[in-house]
Amino acid sequence: MQHRHIAFIGAGNMSRSIISGMCNSGYPAINIIASNPSMPKLDALKSDFSIQITQQNQQAVEQAQVVVLAVKPQLMETMCAALKDSVALDGKLFISIAAGIDTARLSEMLGGQNNIIRTMPNTPSSLGKGMTGLYAPSSVSQQDREYAGDLMSQVGEIAWVEKESMINGVIAAAGSSPAYFYAFLEAMQKETQNQGFDQQTARLLVQQAMLGAAEMVCHNPQLEISELRAQVTSKGGTTAKAVEHFQENGIDKLVSGAMRAAVTRAEEMAKLF
Ligand SMILES: NC(=O)C1=CN([C@@H]2O[C@H](COP(=O)(O)OP(=O)(O)OC[C@H]3O[C@@H](n4cnc5c(N)ncnc54)[C@H](OP(=O)(O)O)[C@@H]3O)[C@@H](O)[C@H]2O)C=CC1
């Protein structure tokens, strides 16, 4: 891929995840700069990945061809306003990772810039196991789309969406979903401890089982997930009882309700910010 000069505005969890994935995939650290108001996260990025750092957004953006907008949604407007007043933005590609702010609104915030791609990554990007949804309006060139796709491919799998509203579906399915999984694992670990295991062993039991299960899904694309479930579920056995409990207590409704809540919140955020 092209190793364009790229600036990350906001050096939080997600920027760190993506930068770490990029550096592990051989993106030259010298071409990456991160900007953040406070120093500790910047210092850690510099020491771990040897990238450039600054506390001045303007300085990061001046030297960059690509600008990743990676602040919390509620801070985006103020951050962009300061940026457009202090540095020339024409000709740069903007890549937003923020939930709930559409490209039209971002364009407004950036004083009419329209070379903007929206992405929705997730934290496993730090291990190169990310899942990122991308959307580009028709005004964005094929070359810039390819760059953004290649960039996020450095940290995992990608999926383009045709309609911008589908990014909210990506949030529910992949951006937020690692947290659903952790909530499930936390509950499993707790119950495993209730069964008499110490914390460390309980964690090992559940984490290894879930890792193996996830890999089974990835390595068997020809099998429906329901078939993999059936393979574990011996007739009249233990799994059948456990799965029955989930079903009787409305697992489908619970999960779809949670995912719809994520989509609804993304829609609300679009009106708020
Ligand atoms: N976390 C996740 O799983 C995902 C998050 N996202 C999106 O990524 C974005 C960032 O989230 P996340 O990384 O989790 O958040 P974090 O809070 O970890 O990171 C945001 C960073 O922005 C910094 N910041 C605050 N104000 C400014 C400013 N004016 N200029 C530059 N930097 C600033 C903060 O610095 P300080 O702490 O010093 O104030 C902080 O380090 C959000 O928009 C979120 O919607 C998308 C997908 C997944």
Ligand SMILES: O=C(O)[C@@H]1CCC=N1
């Ligand atoms: O919770 C959030 O709003 C962000 C977007 C997806 C994951 N974290």
